[in-house]
Structure formats: C-alpha cells, structure tokens
Amino acid sequence: MRILCIADEENKGLWDHFDKGKLKDIDLILSAGDLHSDYLQFLVTMGKAPLLYVHGNHDQGYEKRPPLGCECIEDKVYDFKGLRILGLGGSFRYKPGDHMHTEQEMQKRIQKVKKDIVLKNGFDILLTHAPVKGYGDMEDLPHQGFQAFEDLLQKYKPKYMIHGHIHKSYGDAYKQERMHSSGTKIINAFDKYILDIGEDEYPNEGKTGSFLYDLYKQVTNKKGRGTL
Incomplete structure (x- = not known):
C-alpha cells in the first residue's frame, strides 16, 4: 500500500504545478x-485515493469550510482495508482554540478512544498533528510533544506514527524519520x-484477532457483496 502523508505546507508540485501522474500510484492520503x-x-478530487x-x-x-470528500478520523480507529489508523489531532494549548489541548485533555481523549482500540485489537498507524514528547518536539509550549503519545506508543507499539507541526525551517528539531524506543517508526509529514x-x-481485513470486530467485518462485507 502506498500512502501520501502531508502536513503544514502545501506542496507546490502537487498543487500549483500539478501532474496527475504524481497521484496515480497513491492508495491513501x-x-x-x-x-x-x-x-x-x-x-x-484529482486522485483516486x-x-x-x-x-x-x-x-x-474547517468548521465553516470543511474539506469536502475527505474524512475526519479524530478520536477513532479508522479501518482502511485492514490498516487501522488512530487519529488524534491538535497541539498543546497555548491560547484559546478548538484544536489545542492540555496534557490532561489529551489523556482524556485517549481514554475515550480506548474502547475502539480494544475492539479493533490495536492500531497500525497513529496519525497526529503534534509530535510525541522527547522525539522531535521543542521546548516552547506551542511545539511541545504529548507525553500521552509516549504512553500510547509504549503500550500498543504501532508500526508507524505520522505527525506534523515541526517545520523543516525550525532547525535541529526537524527530522523526517525517527525510531521510537517502542519500535514505532515516527514520520514527520511536513510538506509530503x-x-x-x-x-x-x-x-488482512476482518483478521485483526478481535472476535467481535472480525465477525462484524465478515457480516458487513457479505452484505456488501449481496450474499447475506
């Protein structure tokens, strides 16, 4: 599966100088x-993913003009053809704002989504905006990473974490790839x-090892094929 990961800055090659061939092999964005x-x-719209x-x-x-045709996966584990993606957006709260959170607020969000994590027997990708504490974050409050993400990676050990928020121009804090002590590969998706x-x-889809969720997927897939 080929995934285009993006964050923070619109890539001119994908927008201002668009060539449809650049998206033809992309399965998911x-x-x-x-x-x-x-x-x-x-x-x-221009791609098939x-x-x-x-x-x-x-x-x-986004509240007034959401990106049409796209799906928000905040606070849930999204199943894309068997690939389980947990979405937890936002940054550290440094002023009033809908998409900024204290450490305690992020902890509460994770507690609420744990039922979905357990139901789907974990997740393969953690998709966030802010980084994890101690891995490419910065000392100033707006760019600090969440300790809650550290705990999440240590417990569930997903294959990948994808975040943004730390721009290439920020100097030594920026690094496109890092390895977390849990074995998770951390990717900064700045630009692309x-x-x-x-x-x-x-x-495989419907083969997570969770009896209830796998049964649900098998039944819904059969219904989609018109065999049940």
Missing part, C-alpha cells in the same frame, strides 16, 4: 493537519512523505 481545505479537496485527516492547531477554518507499507505490516 493522510493529512496530519494545518493544510488549506481547498488543497485537501483538490487532492481527493481517499483522504483521511486530523486537525492542526490552525485548522479552525511517501510511505510504502507491506501487506505483512497490518492484518
């Missing part, structure tokens, strides 16, 4: 936040990043 709504709509997103701290405009995931890196 993941936005880690702080991108113009029109940009997301453009990518999902669905687009899933979480909010950045500057995405308050192409992620190729092998079929052996996530379960």
Whole structure:
C-alpha cells in the first residue's frame, strides 16, 4: 500500500504545478493537519485515493469550510482495508482554540478512544498533528510533544506514527524519520512523505484477532457483496 502523508505546507508540485501522474500510484492520503481545505479537496478530487485527516492547531477554518470528500478520523480507529489508523489531532494549548489541548485533555481523549482500540485489537498507524514528547518536539509550549503519545506508543507499539507541526525551517528539531524506543517508526509529514507499507505490516481485513470486530467485518462485507 502506498500512502501520501502531508502536513503544514502545501506542496507546490502537487498543487500549483500539478501532474496527475504524481497521484496515480497513491492508495491513501493522510493529512496530519494545518493544510488549506481547498488543497485537501483538490487532492481527493484529482486522485483516486481517499483522504483521511486530523486537525492542526490552525485548522479552525474547517468548521465553516470543511474539506469536502475527505474524512475526519479524530478520536477513532479508522479501518482502511485492514490498516487501522488512530487519529488524534491538535497541539498543546497555548491560547484559546478548538484544536489545542492540555496534557490532561489529551489523556482524556485517549481514554475515550480506548474502547475502539480494544475492539479493533490495536492500531497500525497513529496519525497526529503534534509530535510525541522527547522525539522531535521543542521546548516552547506551542511545539511541545504529548507525553500521552509516549504512553500510547509504549503500550500498543504501532508500526508507524505520522505527525506534523515541526517545520523543516525550525532547525535541529526537524527530522523526517525517527525510531521510537517502542519500535514505532515516527514520520514527520511536513510538506509530503511517501510511505510504502507491506501487506505483512497490518492484518488482512476482518483478521485483526478481535472476535467481535472480525465477525462484524465478515457480516458487513457479505452484505456488501449481496450474499447475506
């Protein structure tokens, strides 16, 4: 599966100088936040891949003009052909805003979504806007990482974490790839990043190991084929 990961800055090669061939092999687009709504709509319209997103701290405009044709996956585990993606957007709260959170607020969000994590027997990708504490974050409050993400990675050990928020121009804090002590590969999706995931890196659809969820997927898939 080939995934286009994007965050923070619209890629001119994908928008201003668009060539449809650049999206032809993309199976899924993941936005880690702080991108113009029109940009997301453009990518999902011009390509064949669905687009899933979480909010950045500057995405308050989505409330009035959401990116049409795209799907917000905040506070849930989204199943894309067996690939399980947990969405937790926003940054540290440094002023009033809908997509900014204290450490305690992020902890509460994670507690609420744990039922979905357990139901689907974990997740393969953690999609956030902010980084995890201690891995590419910064000392100033707006760019601090969440300890809650550290705890989440240590417990569930997903294959990948995809975030934004730390721009290339920020200096030493920016690094496109990092390895977390849990074994999770952390990817900063600033601008764009192409992620190729092998079929052996996530379960087949309906084969998560969760009896209830796998049964649900088998039944709904049969209904979709008109055999039940």
